[in-house]
Amino acid sequence: MIRYNFKEIENKWQLFWNKNKSFKSKLDKKKNKFYCLEMFPYPSGKIHMGHVRNYTIGDVLSRYKILTGFNVLHPMGWDAFGMPAENAARENKLDPKDWTNKNIYTMKTQLKKLGLSIDWDREISTCSEDYYKHQQLFFLELFEKGLVYRKENYVNWDPVDETVLANEQVIEGRGWRSGALVERKKLNQWFFNISKFSQELLDGLETLKSWPNKVKTMQKNWIGKSFGCEIDFIIEGKLPIKKIKCFTTRPDTLFGFSFLALSVDHEISKFYEDNKDFKLFKNECSKTGTTEEAIAVGEKIGFKTDLIAINPLNPTQKVPVYFANFVLMDYGFGAVFGCPAHDQRDFEFAKKYKLKIKTVVRPHDEEETFEVNEEAYPGAGVLINSDFLNGLEAPEKSVIETINILEKKKLGKKQINYRLKDWGVSRQRYWGCPIPIAYDENGKTVPIPRSMLPVKLPENINLGVKGNPLDSQNDWKKIIINGKKVTRETDTLDTFVCSSWYYLRFCSPKEKQYGYTKEEIDYWMPVDQYIGGVEHAILHLLYSRFFMKALGYKNNEFNVDEPFKSLFTQGMVCHETYKDNNNNWLSPEEVDSNDGKKYFKKNKPDEKIIVGPSESMSKSKKNTIDPEEMINNYGADAVRLFILSDSPPAKDVQWSEQGMISSYKFINKLWNMHNLIMEKLKDNEENKNFSEDINKYTNQLVDKINFNLEKFNYNVIIANLYQTYNFLNEKLKYKIDAKNLKKNYIKILTIMSPVIPHFTSECLEILGENQFQNWPKVNNKYLENEIVNIVIQINGKKRGVINVNKDINESNLIKEIKKDDKLNKFFDVNKISKTFFVKNRLMNILIK
RNA sequence: GCCCUCGUGGUGAAAUUGGUAGACACAAAGGACUUAAAAUCCUUGCCCUUUUGGGAGUGCCAGUUCGAGUCUGGCCGAGGGCACCA
Numbered sequence: 018m019i020r021y022n023f024k025e026i027e028n029k030w031q032l033f034w035n036k037n038k039s040f041k042s043k044l045d046k047k048k049n050k051f052y053c054l055e056m057f058p059y060p061s062g063k064i065h066m067g068h069v070r071n072y073t074i075g076d077v078l079s080r081y082k083i084l085t086g087f088n089v090l091h092p093m094g095w096d097a098f099g100m101p102a103e104n105a106a107r108e109n110k111l112d113p114k115d116w117t118n119k120n121i122y123t124m125k126t127q128l129k130k131l132g133l134s135i136d137w138d139r140e141i142s143t144c145s146e147d148y149y150k151h152q153q154l155f156f157l158e159l160f161e162k163g164l165v166y167r168k169e170n171y172v173n174w175d176p177v178d179e180t181v182l183a184n185e186q187v188i189e190g191r192g193w194r195s196g197a198l199v200e201r202k203k204l205n206q207w208f209f210n211i212s213k214f215s216q217e218l219l220d221g222l223e224t225l226k227s228w229p230n231k232v233k234t235m236q237k238n239w240i241g242k243s244f245g246c247e248i249d250f251i252i253e254g255k256l257p258i259k260k261i262k263c264f265t266t267r268p269d270t271l272f273g274f275s276f277l278a279l280s281v282d283h284e285i286s287k288f289y290e291d292n293k294d295f296k297l298f299k300n301e302c303s304k305t306g307t308t309e310e311a312i313a314v315g316e317k318i319g320f321k322t323d324l325i326a327i328n329p330l331n332p333t334q335k336v337p338v339y340f341a342n343f344v345l346m347d348y349g350f351g352a353v354f355g356c357p358a359h360d361q362r363d364f365e366f367a368k369k370y371k372l373k374i375k376t377v378v379r380p381h382d383e384e385e386t387f388e389v390n391e392e393a394y395p396g397a398g399v400l401i402n403s404d405f406l407n408g409l410e411a412p413e414k415s416v417i418e419t420i421n422i423l424e425k426k427k428l429g430k431k432q433i434n435y436r437l438k439d440w441g442v443s444r445q446r447y448w449g450c451p452i453p454i455a456y457d458e459n460g461k462t463v464p465i466p467r468s469m470l471p472v473k474l475p476e477n478i479n480l481g482v483k484g485n486p487l488d489s490q491n492d493w494k495k496i497i498i499n500g501k502k503v504t505r506e507t508d509t510l511d512t513f514v515c516s517s518w519y520y521l522r523f524c525s526p527k528e529k530q531y532g533y534t535k536e537e538i539d540y541w542m543p544v545d546q547y548i549g550g551v552e553h554a555i556l557h558l559l560y561s562r563f564f565m566k567a568l569g570y571k572n573n574e575f576n577v578d579e580p581f582k583s584l585f586t587q588g589m590v591c592h593e594t595y596k597d598n599n600n601n602w603l604s605p606e607e608v609d610s611n612d613g614k615k616y617f618k619k620n621k622p623d624e625k626i627i628v629g630p631s632e633s634m635s636k637s638k639k640n641t642i643d644p645e646e647m648i649n650n651y652g653a654d655a656v657r658l659f660i661l662s663d664s665p666p667a668k669d670v671q672w673s674e675q676g677m678i679s680s681y682k683f684i685n686k687l688w689n690m691h692n693l694i695m696e697k698l699k700d701n702e703e704n705k706n707f708s709e710d711i712n713k714y715t716n717q718l719v720d721k722i723n724f725n726l727e728k729f730n731y732n733v734i735i736a737n738l739y740q741t742y743n744f745l746n747e748k749l750k751y752k753i754d755a756k757n758l759k760k761n762y763i764k765i766l767t768i769m770s771p772v773i774p775h776f777t778s779e780c781l782e783i784l785g786e787n788q789f790q791n792w793p794k795v796n797n798k799y800l801e802n803e804i805v806n807i808v809i810q811i812n813g814k815k816r817g818v819i820n821v822n823k824d825i826n827e828s829n830l831i832k833e834i835k836k837d838d839k840l841n842k843f844f845d846v847n848k849i850s851k852t853f854f855v856k857n858r859l860m861n862i863l864i865k
Numbered sequence: 866g867c868c869c870u871c872g873u874g875g876u877g878a879a880a881u882u883g884g885u886a887g888a889c890a891c892a893a894a895g896g897a898c899u900u901a902a903a904a905u906c907c908u909u910g911c912c913c914u915u916u917u918g919g920g921a922g923u924g925c926c927a928g929u930u931c932g933a934g935u936c937u938g939g940c941c942g943a944g945g946g947c948a949c950c951a
Binding site: 230231234235238239241243245263264265266267278317341342343344345347348349352353354355356360361362363434435436551554555662663664665668670671673675676679680682683721724730732733735736737738739740743806807808810812813814815818851852853855858859861862863 | 866867868869870871876877878879881884885888889890891892904930931932945946947949950951
């Protein structure tokens with residue numbers, strides 16, 4: 018028998034698909050489309066196992082949809098701008114472009130080795146001018162629509178590298194690369210007005226039926242809608258301040274008012290700028306603000322002003338006004354009314370400064386004399402000590418009633434607030450999409466005219482300088498627009514902007530005039546299935562949803578509101594971690610074991626290894642497995658099979674070398690079985706043995722696979738394939754009808770093909786069949802068995818199984834039970850008090 | 866602190882959605898073939914019984930039901946998200 022030569026066979030089919038453009042997609046209005054998209058990779062150098070898992074899941078789905086007759090769009094591209102290229106280039110004195118393109122080449126070659134059904138003619142790269150010129154045009158459009166603006170904002174500033182850092186690049190208050198203490202600095206930044214769409218983005222979530230609830234909840238929390246009211250507090254004091262506006266969700270607790278707290282950035286702070294103590298206080302606040310932990314355990318501190326605030330519902334009550342560290346300027350109005358009895362934060366503040374704590378909500382199960390003393394009570398109850406509000410149900414009724422009263426008295430008005438902040442898109446970096454803006458001598462904004470697009474990145478620049486390299490490019494910066502000398506914006510766009518519309522570009526990757534054509538968008542969008550990691554649950558997915566709404570804003574260009582109809586988030590690929598006695602991480606190749614229990618350093622049995630928990634593969638922990646090596650050793654089909662086999666795609670999967678080997682062996686077993694089948698098919702004799710069995714098995718298998726494909730139970734599909742092998746292998750021991758076997762075998766190869774396409778293409782070719790077969794239809798006739806196993810329970814306990822013809826009725830079943838000696842042992846037919854009969858499945862007999 | 870998700874053999878996991886718990890695979894132990902190894906194949910897997918059998922059993926405690934891994938309530942544990950959001 019010929020050994021299965023996976024190298025040769027996989028290479029052969031990959032060349033075939035490439036040469037014949039087997040996965041090229043064309044707009045065809047007569048056919049139903051299916052747009053399958055996986056999150057595109059950052060070209061960091063080589064693909065990792067996470068990519069293998071992500072793209073295998075998408076590939077199985079795409080190939081399945083192709084065979085069921087859909088016009089499938091399955092593209093791939095590169096999220097090619099970003100910091101790593103700039104850093105790598107700086108370290109190795111390279112051009113970021115060269116570094117990136119080299120990586121793209123390597124990774125593309127690797128992806129091709131996986132045998133993915135990608136339409137490579139649609140490949141895009143966000144760092145190419147063909148891509149980012151359209152993005153610059155979008156920027157100008159959004160600017161004209163008023164969805165882009167510039168304002169001063171605080172950023173994380175690395176004083177050593179002279180650059181802005183993203184929040185995740187600040188580790189324990191220090192820059193991740195320089196290690197310098199990060200400062201809060203005010204800078205002029207460009208913003209996308211995403212908060213304008215807060216309500217729409219929230220409403221849109223309701224329409225996304227096929228998104229994981231987890232992701233929807235995360236976005237919902239991120240948008241953070243809250244219902245309440247704004248209240249004007251009358252202020253008394255020496256300053257020229259008459260009133261302060263606050264936002265609150267609990268106006269009903271106004272009678273528990275005890276202080277008013279302001280953010281240190283509140284406009285009133287300008288009156289205190291010369292106050293030494295206030296300066297010290299402000300400084301203290303900025304110190305505690307940096308790390309998350311400091312915030313969590315942070316003490317509430319305040320600075321008492323000489324102002325007095327008046328309770329709008331009880332003008333005789335006057336309370337002090339403080340600046341406080343826990344009040345944020347960019348939420349609400351930067352001012353909070355303090356009700357210590359019913360807000361924990363206010364409670365802690367009141368305790369510290371010995372302010373009055375007045376209980377105004379009594380929980381339903383408490384006495385009339387209930388008083389808050391150990392901690393605030395934010396829950397439901399009845400209003401007390403609140404004059405004309407007494408007796409109202411809190412919070413639902415009381416909040417609405419209080420807002421009505423405030424509105425009537427013109428003291429406040431109903432308001433809805435969102436936590437979602439506008440998206441700052443400026444980055445002081447070279448390797449990104451240039452912002453198509455310039456400034457004149459007076460600093461006035463001048464958009465770059467469309468005729469001057471694209472704004473190309475200058476080449477051959479010196480990356481060795483501190484700060485943004487574009488800033489020192491004078492010949493690039495200084496230009497003339499309409500005869501006027503202007504200076505270019507040197508910031509580039511956040512790379513999340515690039516990934517916010519790439520799904521549109523895949524529909525029209527070659528279009529020159531605009532980022533896409535309407536005709537193609539109308540046909541292909543929305544993405545029917547989007548697949549990627551849950552780490553993008555908020556930012557990337559929210560930005561993409563925003564971008565679609567922003568592009569369609571005012572001209573209602575799109576037929577669809579949401580870019581991604583269904584979302585699937587796959588789990589991570591994990592591996593055990595290893596450390597030696599000196600606490601150094603070791604890679605799996607450096608570790609060996611004789612019995613699978615005790616581990617030691619390879620070739621050094623005396624040096625013991627500490628085996629750590631299985632964690633997500635990462636270079637820093639050295640617990641990575643190189644996909645290319647696995648493909649070289651075991652073949653792409655085996656790797657695809659294994660990455661799907663052990664765990665449901667939504668959960669983390671443990672990489673196991675043993676599991677990998679067993680997948681490899683399985684392909685070889687299938688090959689041996691294939692050769693056995695080829696032998697059997699030479700036998701033209703018509704032996705009807707087992708034909709019905711095989712027909713039935715195949716139909717039931719197809720039915721199961723369909724079900725499991727739709728639900729992403731890919732691990733169960735692999736189990737179904739193993740069962741199929743076990744079934745067929747058993748049947749092949751006997752004589753078998755050749756014609757019928759072939760018919761069923763083709764079906765079986767077809768349903769295997771999304772997972773192991775190289776293998777099935779080869780087998781189908783040997784059989785003289787096309788590798789792309791129509792997906793088999795299920796014949797309902799074969800779904801039910803003539804003989805069924807009925808479980809017999811006595812008083813709810815399983816006592817036996819009876820094999821009978823299907824659809825047997827209850828009385829006939831009881832007759833059968835009477836004949837069964839084993840069952841009769843357990844009960845006396847005359848003592849049956851009640852039976853529960855589930856047709857073709859179960860009978861529960863209750864005995865007196 | 867708040868929100869979400871999940872607890873099934875030594876391990877990864879199945880369970881037609883309320884009806885035979887542990888499919889399929891990994892690891893382990895025993896065996897067959899072989900001079901031997903590799904490869905391949907078979908058997909076993911908690912407790913009682915020599916076998917036939919029987920019992921317990923899906924984190925823990927209650928409940929609903931003829932029947933609960935699945936539904937309800939409470940508790941315990943693990944993982945993830947958010948961060949003073951008024």
